[in-house]
Amino acid sequence: MFVINCPYCGERDQQEFKAGGEAHIERPKQPTELSDDEWAEYLFMRKNIKGIQYERWNHAHGCRKWFNMIRDTSNDEIKAIYKMGEKPPSI
Amino acid sequence: MSENLRVKSSQYIDETTRVSFKFNGTTYYGFKGDTLASALLANNVHLVGRSFKYHRPRGIMTSGSEEPNAIVQINPNTNRTEPNVRATEVEIYEGMEASSQNCWPSVNFDIGGINNFLSPLLPAGFYYKTFMWPASFWEKYEYFIRHSAGLGKSPTSNDPDIYDHRNIHCDVLVVGAGISGILAAKNAAKNNYKTLLLDEKNELGGSTIYENNESNKIDNKISSEWLKKEIEELKNIKNLEIKTRTSVAAYHQYNYLLARENLTDHLEKKDKINKIRQRLLKIRAKRVILATGALERPMVFNNNDRPGIMLSSAIKKYSDFYGVACGRKIIFFTNNDSAYESALSLNDKGIKVEAVVDIRKQSETNLEKRVIDAGIKIYWEHTVVNTSGYKRLNNVSIMKLSNDGTSVTGNKISISCDCLGVAGGWTPAVHLYTQSGSKLAFDEDKKIFIPNKNNSDQISVGSCCGDFKLDEILKNLNEKLKDFLDINKTDFENITVKNDEEISKRNIWLLPSDKALGKTKPFVDYQNDATAKDIKLALREGFRSIEHVKRYTTTGMGTDQGKLGNMHALGIIADTAGVKMGELGTTTFRPPYTPLTFGTIVGRNVGKFFDIFRRTPMNDWHVEQKAEFENVGQWKRAWYYPIDGETMHQAVQRESKAARESSGILDASTLGKIDIQGSDASEFLNRVYTNAWSKLGIGKCRYGLMLNEDGMVYDDGVTTRLGENHYLMTTTTGGAANVLGKLEDYLQTEWPELDVYLTSVTDQFATASLCGPNSKKILKKIIPDLDLSDENFPHMSFKEAKIGSIVCRIMRISFTGEQSFEINVQASYGKALWEKCIEAGREFNITPYGTETMHLLRAEKGFIIVGQDTDGTMTPIDLQMDWIVSKKKYDFIGKRSLYRSDTMREDRKQLVGLLTDDPKVVLEEGAQIVSELNKNPVEMLGHVTSSYFSPNLNKSIALAVVRGGKDMMGKKLFIPMEDKTINVTVSNPVFFDQTNERLNA
Incomplete structure (x- = not known):
């Protein structure tokens, strides 16, 4: 059970949060222009790597805000947390 | 016939308070502070259980939570009984009862003991190899295996604690x-x-x-x-x-x-x-x-599991802490110094120590000298090659070890004893x-x-x-x-510490015997009866990973999680396979370290606190009317209202008829409600629903269908435009929280430029849904000054009105096909509103109806329920709801996916109606649908999603998803059931009032 430092509320127990999958996958602005393959790439393809993963998290039972997290999936160390729209910090 | 092996008063237990307890039916006495194990040992009881596979007699081995053998059932046949308790941990109290596990009929005479003689036939993987064939017989084998194995019995009544x-x-x-x-x-x-x-x-x-x-x-x-x-x-x-x-x-x-x-x-x-x-x-x-x-390790040698064979440190603790001698003639067997400390400590208390058998070469240390001075014989470079005594150790045979430690030489020396303390080093x-x-x-x-x-x-x-x-x-x-x-x-920085220097160590993971390995029983995991032979067999059969060997031999898989034997297993694997132990790694140690009862895990969350639930403001009224309830998400919803011993079917038929013939009332408070405000609210709805919202007039309502980005139907509901920049969205009861979460996700991450604010108001409003041809008359009685004419208040529109001083939001919308008014008031007035409707409707036989009737009425109209008629694989096109998908809008969630090659296939499963040839036969929801009965393999076309007997049509109706169903109108299909085949015909999913005349009648 992680301790997550919500950028709006501070440190909270993981049970207040919901994981939202890989981060920085932008919804295409013009979906109709895309081929089936390109759309499928956006829709279905997600990384599941052992190591540094960029993720979205939601403080579902708190401020309800979404934010980004950089987590090492091999030992669950949270490397960084930053707000939506911000550039990922270098780690 | 109990004996007293107390040796010296102990300062750690209360010898002034005598405690009586029963073990396997016999009454014994101990002292307050004793564990069950120390009290039994004080009475010279070593035999406490039988082993799991061979049913060999086993005794107390340790003095702590690592105990593999002394596993007992506490207070058997009571509601406080607890299995798999370690006798070495549980403290005795007046009146406690305990019994052995895994033996029948008793620990002294155990029928399963025959497995010990059959053991050559029961190698590692025996169960896997033998009982896997034929596969269909496993259920029968399992019954007998579980009965003869079994570690204790779980309680059969509620836990009173x-x-x-x-x-x-x-x-x-x-x-x-x-x-x-x-x-x-x-x-x-x-x-x-x-x-x-x-x-x-x-x-x-x-x-x-x-x-x-x-x-x-x-x-x-x-x-x-x-x-x-x-x-x-x-x-x-x-x-x-x-x-x-x-x-x-x-x-x-x-x-x-x-x-x-x-x-x-x-x-x-x-x-x-x-x-x-x-x-x-x-x-x-x-x-x-x-x-x-x-934790002290035992050592792995032939017949190292007899009652009376214990860890050296445990013998020391029983003597020093509890004042109990574990035997009258004790031998220690060691590969390090700790057995010498135990031997000296026992000697001080007058307990006879016969000898110390040490696998190391002789050395001359202070510790050794003190042991010899105490008159204890030391056998250097010797190993135990066998032990005897079926239910209690009575003899140990030792021989000289070869230099490389792989064999024994010289004469066999036999020493009689009743207890052997083993010291294999510390883990x-x-x-x-x-x-x-x-x-x-x-x-x-x-x-x-x-x-x-x-x-x-x-x-x-x-x-x-x-x-x-x-x-x-x-x-x-x-x-x-x-x-x-x-x-x-x-604060202890400057203390002076004095202790003995340790002499050499010698580690031999599997000690040799004068007999061939195949003829010996060197146990590695006592609780699961895994021997060194089993581990070697696993290696011969090709297992290499420590995790695989563990599962194949069951080493380390008991309730003790192999606390004693894991290092030996690793050592034997490393030696046999010729690899380094460090390279093998360990198996995973999983929680819990010691077993937890379920009671502790769930805590207070039992009975009515087992799961949280939500009730509507009208709940008390439903309870008074003896409604049956149904769980919908976290909500307790009124399911139906039986009168005079009606069955569910009878009640639902009555409620359904009344709602169409005169009037019905439904508690719709549970529907999710999301308040949407902001200058971009219309644009936001355009993006999340499949249909267009910009032109919806203020005070008008519209049904919307929400998709996932993959094009599949996610939720539906009616949204009302309350003002220029103000909407009230309703969602399904079960989907409310997820819909809000999803909408927030898009707003915060994909469309942060939109000026939109979402607030859940589900709990703030209570909703009574009045329906039926007389609903308008009833509403008129409640709010006389509201113009209810079709011109002023048409279908799919909204009015704000007052009942007395209470503001209500009224939507004229319908999920039944009848004229309906959904009246929303502040939640605290919900029950008052409901009672006012019932009172006003009395002359029109207003009939409260529950979720089952609601489902039946909507099925007559062919309206879908998301989650019942859809399952996350249905597009709006599959549901024959093309009309709600805007062709003009450039984008909405899921739009692009509707043009994927897979979602455009003609032979996808599509929603249709089904009519049974015999109108009295009601289909089972979930039943499979086929077009040809004699084809092999049977081609399954789809399944029934909703099925009812319609009292208003006086026939059976059903909704189903059928592959290519859109083009099957009028086609005959079959539903094979266990005892019969039901003939059905594909129909329009709208069964009742296909032209919607009743909405404005």
């Missing part, structure tokens, strides 16, 4: 209150850290507290005396909380630990009533100090350490795994990190604490 949970936050958590843990906790608390110290035993002090060895001294005091003074000082320290009888079950990441605090298990029955039995502590610690100690208890995600390293010199790379803010101190000698423990502890706690000095 209370359990509790508590959250604890602390700066420093210290696990284990031996000498290292006590000094660590004391120094942490003294330096203003809020500290919590836990120990699984009922006394602080670990093994040092009964250490009276003249050669182990701290500041010139015997170590136990020195430690007692330290413990005394703990009482006066602020910031320090101490909990005994509390064992840490799990150590998760980020220093989150679960511990079980045992509060009443040691108390008499009358003192247990109405008290919390156990408490689960959920601890979040800023820093953790592990001082979990070390650091690193279970919790590895659970936290931290990594071990193998120490080739000491042949142990020690903590190496910490995964969180933690340290390991004392013998759990591989320090075994008092001076090295205290010196390293001092340095580690200063660094870990950021302090300049500790």
